Amino acid sequence: MPGTARPDLVHKAICAGYRGQIEWKQACLARFRDDPEMKMFTDKGVRELLWDCVRNKNYQIEHRKETDPDWLTDNPNDPWWYFVVLPVPTVFPKGLFVKVKLLWEDGDDEDDAFVQIVSIHEEL
Numbered sequence: 001m002p003g004t005a006r007p008d009l010v011h012k013a014i015c016a017g018y019r020g021q022i023e024w025k026q027a028c029l030a031r032f033r034d035d036p037e038m039k040m041f042t043d044k045g046v047r048e049l050l051w052d053c054v055r056n057k058n059y060q061i062e063h064r065k066e067t068d069p070d071w072l073t074d075n076p077n078d079p080w081w082y083f084v085v086l087p088v089p090t091v092f093p094k095g096l097f098v099k100v101k102l103l104w105e106d107g108d109d110e111d112d113a114f115v116q117i118v119s120i121h122e123e124l
Helices: 007-015 026-034 043-055 069-074
Strands: 022-024 062-065 080-088 092-103 114-122
Touching (some): 007 043, 007 062, 022 026, 022 043
Parallel strands (some): 022 114
Antiparallel strands (some): 062 080
């Protein structure tokens, strides 16, 4: 049975500790580093911007129900994805779209939750 959306826990993971409990999905990080449109960003800089906007500037975390069959096959108990649009007006007028997956399962300690950046691109 699929779990419920947990934007509260995504928020907690992003704001945790010093600069959050945020990691990159390796395939996403490789695409990010190869993307010429992202050359002005670093992986650490994106994590810090995400942390700062959510923790200090109260940016809201949105969530959506996933429809991609591959995602649902890989994550049958977690059909949710989360995103934040980060401000970078000098680079992308509408912002930087950052999609994350919650790395946590029911019953785990909520303090151990992480988010994983799974997609990043210019907000269209």
